[in-house]
Each structure stands twice: as structure tokens, then as C-alpha cells.
Amino acid sequence: MNPVTAPTTSPVDAAASAPRPAHAEPTPLADARAQLAEAVALLGYGDGLHQMLATPRRELSVAVPLRMDSGESRLYLGYRVQHNFSRGPAKGGLRYAPNVNLDEVRALAMWMTWKCALLDVPYGGAKGGLAIDPREHSQAELERVTRRYTSEILPIIGPERDIPAPDIGTDERTMAWIMDTYSVNSGYTVPGIVTGKPISLGGSLGRASATSRGVTHIALAALRHAGLEPARSSAAVQGFGKVGADAARFLAEAGVKVTAVSDQYGAVRNDGGLDIEALSDHVKATGSVVGFAGADELDRDAVLTQDVDLLVPAAVEGVLNEGNAGAVKARVIVEGANGPTTPAADAILRERGALVVPDILANAGGVIVSYFEWVQANQAYWWRADEVESRLEERMLNAWRHVLGYAEARDLSLRTAATALAVERVAEAHRLRGLYP
Numbered sequence: 419m420n421p422v423t424a425p426t427t428s429p430v431d432a433a434a435s436a437p438r439p440a441h442a443e444p445t446p447l448a449d450a451r452a453q454l455a456e457a458v459a460l461l462g463y464g465d466g467l468h469q470m471l472a473t474p475r476r477e478l479s480v481a482v483p484l485r486m487d488s489g490e491s492r493l494y495l496g497y498r499v500q501h502n503f504s505r506g507p508a509k510g511g512l513r514y515a516p517n518v519n520l521d522e523v524r525a526l527a528m529w530m531t532w533k534c535a536l537l538d539v540p541y542g543g544a545k546g547g548l549a550i551d552p553r554e555h556s557q558a559e560l561e562r563v564t565r566r567y568t569s570e571i572l573p574i575i576g577p578e579r580d581i582p583a584p585d586i587g588t589d590e591r592t593m594a595w596i597m598d599t600y601s602v603n604s605g606y607t608v609p610g611i612v613t614g615k616p617i618s619l620g621g622s623l624g625r626a627s628a629t630s631r632g633v634t635h636i637a638l639a640a641l642r643h644a645g646l647e648p649a650r651s652s653a654a655v656q657g658f659g660k661v662g663a664d665a666a667r668f669l670a671e672a673g674v675k676v677t678a679v680s681d682q683y684g685a686v687r688n689d690g691g692l693d694i695e696a697l698s699d700h701v702k703a704t705g706s707v708v709g710f711a712g713a714d715e716l717d718r719d720a721v722l723t724q725d726v727d728l729l730v731p732a733a734v735e736g737v738l739n740e741g742n743a744g745a746v747k748a749r750v751i752v753e754g755a756n757g758p759t760t761p762a763a764d765a766i767l768r769e770r771g772a773l774v775v776p777d778i779l780a781n782a783g784g785v786i787v788s789y790f791e792w793v794q795a796n797q798a799y800w801w802r803a804d805e806v807e808s809r810l811e812e813r814m815l816n817a818w819r820h821v822l823g824y825a826e827a828r829d830l831s832l833r834t835a836a837t838a839l840a841v842e843r844v845a846e847a848h849r850l851r852g853l854y855p
């Protein structure tokens with residue numbers, strides 16, 4: 419396999435806000451742009467401001483050589499996109515996955531801008547990616563490739579410029595290597611350069627589980643809003659990684675019967691409710707949910723169409739689309755993943771009366787506690803776990819009520835309401851700074 423994939427389009431895409439032809443394949447970037455276009459139309463903004471909001475401020479593409487343990491060398495393509503920094507430093511995760519490309523990272527960076535604005539954390543949005551399959555590499559190889567990627571993006575990151583965090587395929591070890599590489603280059607330790615780092619290096623209590631806790635707070639509120647009592651509700655969770663596994667655990671702890679979960683290899687189901695702790699032990703031992711003795715096997719993507727009250731997609735983009743949205747039975751969908759629902763699927767689900775809580779609200783717990791971690795690192799003063807968790811819950815539920823009120827007052831979907839609220843805050847920052855009249 420050749421790890422280097424074809425380069426994507428030029429950095430500043432003049433067609434940023436142009437409508438796509440009807441036959442075009444949905445992509446995360448097209449979806450993100452369509453969501454922005456809808457918010458811009460609602461807010462009555464002109465083309466100039468629309469272009470400004472649609473176009474990343476800064477993008478860096480890097481080629482990252484890796485010396486394998488075998489002595490062979492490989493080259494991987496990496497990216498860091500800073501979509502916006504009008505409200506503060508750019509902020510967002512770093513993804514290691516074989517299909518990462520510049521357009522995907524652009525979409526993810528744009529969603530980070532709206533997420534940070536919606537939750538009123540003082541950041542803009544960024545995202546990074548390396549087109550590598552971490553499962554094919556040893557720890558030593560991952561360390562070398564991470565250090566080299568960090569060196570390549572060093573000129574544009576920093577605790578006051580752009581602060582990476584974990585996303586798909588990366589974790590606290592990755593953050594420790596980034597922190598060390600950056601600190602060695604600075605000549606002193608800079609804990610504020612990344613969030614989601616190990617506690618012993620200045621990470622925050624509660625960051626590792628923050629996205630899942632936030633998803634759970636929102637899921638319980640959304641179920642109740644839909645007239646469903648959590649303790650009498652059932653759920654399916656797609657993805658059993660950093661977000662999905664803990665979301666399944668917290669939902670089960672709250673009394674929700676989690677009947678199906680999946681990972682990239684397959685899915686498992688138990689209508690009586692999965693034992694999430696036993697399933698996690700199985701995943702630790704085998705690397706997959708497949709083969710778990712306490713459940714039946716299910717086709718991987720059938721997890722999305724189970725007869726459950728709540729669906730939590732917590733894996734990748736575009737999984738709920740025109741092809742399967744009509745078959746989704748859940749009344750409430752809470753997006754743990756970024757961009758799991760295409761605009762076409764959104765329309766079908768809304769028509770069916772399903773309540774979709776968008777990613778920029780539902781999975782914001784991660785960046786909220788990343789913000790807490792950055793504040794703690796900058797002050798060199800650490801909070802207790804209960805302080806982190808109560809502040810997280812308060813911010814998540816305030817944002818939920820705000821978005822719900824805005825949506826209900828205008829008969830909008832929660833996604834349109836959330837995006838419009840966020841875009842308005844970013845546009846206001848541009849206007850006040852004089853960047854746009």
C-alpha cells in the first residue's frame with residue numbers, strides 16, 4: 419500500500435459557498451458548507467461575510483516521513499486547518515485515520531469554530547489530520563511520526579495560537595509526544611500547547627470522559643424532552659472508542675438499556691441490555707466488540723436502524739444518509755461523532771419527527787473540559803474532579819436550553835438553531851474587531 423494519497427484542492431476554495439450539483443456525492447465539507455449556508459440565509463448575511471465564514475483562515479499541508487522499525491521508510495500526508503480565530507486561539511483535535519484528507523479536515527475545523535462559539539469557550543476552530551492507520555504501527559513508529567508531524571506544524575501552533583487535542587486514532591500518549599516536541603523546541607515545558615494529555619503532565623481530571631459525559635447529559639435531557647423516561651428507554655451506540663464506550667457506560671449507569679453497539683469490525687446486540695463493563699473487558703482483550711459472549715452478532719451498520727429510543731452515532735461522518743435515514747427507528751439521535759448526519763438525512767429524520775441533537779452541541783463536552791484543562795495549565799492550579807464535572811454539566815445543559823428555546827421560538831431544527839447561534843457569535847466578533855463591516 420502506498421500511504422501517500424492524492425493531494426486535494428487548493429487552500430482557498432473560491433466555491434466555498436457555491437451550491438453543489440444535485441448529483442454530487444455528499445462529503446463532510448459539502449455538508450458543513452450546506453449547514454453554514456442555511457444559517458447565513460436565516461441570519462440574512464451577505465456574500466462577503468458568507469465567504470469569510472466559509473473559508474479557513476490558514477491551512478498547512480505537510481509531508482511526514484517515517485522510518486519504520488524494519489528500516490523501511492514511508493511518507494504520510496498531514497494537515498492542520500485553522501478555520502477561524504476571531505474569538506480566540508484555534509482549537510481542535512488531531513485525527514489519525516487512513517482516509518483523512520484536506521477537505522475532511524476543513525469540515526472538522528469549521529465545526530470546531532461553531533462548537534466553541536456555541537458553548538462560549540474563547541476559541542476559534544481548528545483540526546488536524548494524518549492519513550495513517552495507527553493500527554498498522556508500533557508505539558515507537560507512532561511516536562516518531564507524531565514528533566515529526568508536530569515539528570512540521572510547529573510554526574502555526576502554540577498555547578495562544580492553536581491547541582491540539584485527541585480525536586479519532588489519537589490519545590493522551592499522542593498529546594504527551596506533541597507536548598514534549600513543542601516544549602523541547604521552546605526550551606521550557608509548555609503544558610498549555612495541548613489538551614487531553616496525561617494527568618501527570620498537567621492534564622485535567624475528567625477530560626478523558628468529558629465528551630461522553632456531555633453526550634449523556636444531552637441524551638438524558640433530549641429523551642425527557644421527547645417524553646421518554648431514560649430508565650424506561652433503550653439505546654444503540656455506533657463506535658466503541660473514546661466517545662462511544664464511555665457514552666454507553668454512562669447511559670447504562672443512568673438506567674438506559676443499551677441494546678446494541680458497534681465498532682469498525684461489526685456490531686453486537688442483546689435486547690435485554692448489554693453488560694457494558696464486561697463488553698469493555700472483551701474489547702480490551704480482543705480489540706473489538708465482535709465475539710462478545712454476552713450478545714448476538716449483528717451486521718455492523720444495522721446498529722443504526724435498531725428499534726431503540728435513542729441512537730448515538732459516535733464513530734465517523736456521513737453514516738446517517740439518504741440511503742438509510744428512512745430506516746432509522748430511534749426517536750432521539752444524539753451526535754457523539756462530528757458530522758454523522760448528512761443534510762439529506764436531516765430532512766428525512768425531521769419529516770419523521772425524530773429529534774436530532776447536533777454534534778456542535780451534543781459532543782461539546784470534550785472541548786469544554788479541554789478549555790478547563792488549558793485554563794488550569796495556564797494558572798498551574800488544578801481543579802477537583804467534581805468541580806470539573808459540575809461545571810461541564812452546567813455548561814452543557816445551559817447550551818441545550820438555549821438552543822432548544824431558539825429552535826422552538828422559530829420552528830427550526832436543533833441543528834439550524836445551534837449553527838445560527840454560533841455563526842452569529844463569530845460574525846459579531848468579526849464585526850467588533852473591524853475585520854468585516
Ligand SMILES: NC(=O)C1=CN([C@@H]2O[C@H](COP(=O)(O)OP(=O)(O)OC[C@H]3O[C@@H](n4cnc5c(N)ncnc54)[C@H](OP(=O)(O)O)[C@@H]3O)[C@@H](O)[C@H]2O)C=CC1
Nearest residue numbers: 585586587629657658659660661681682733755756781784
Ligand atoms: N475524542 C473526543 O474528545 C471527541 C471526539 N469527537 C468525535 O467522536 C467520534 C469518535 O471519536 P473518538 O471516540 O475519539 O475516536 P476513537 O478512535 O477513540 O474511536 C472511534 C470508534 O469508531 C469506530 N468506527 C470507525 N469506523 C466505524 C464504522 N464505520 N462503524 C462503526 N464504528 C466505526 C472505531 O472502531 P474500532 O474500535 O474498531 O477502530 C472506534 O470504536 C469522531 O467523530 C470524533 O471526531 C467529538 C468530540 C470530541
Ligand SMILES: O=C(O)CCC(=O)C(=O)O
Nearest residue numbers: 510511583585784785788
Ligand atoms: O478538545 C478539543 O480541543 C477538541 C475536541 C474535538 O476535536 C472535537 O470536539 O471535535
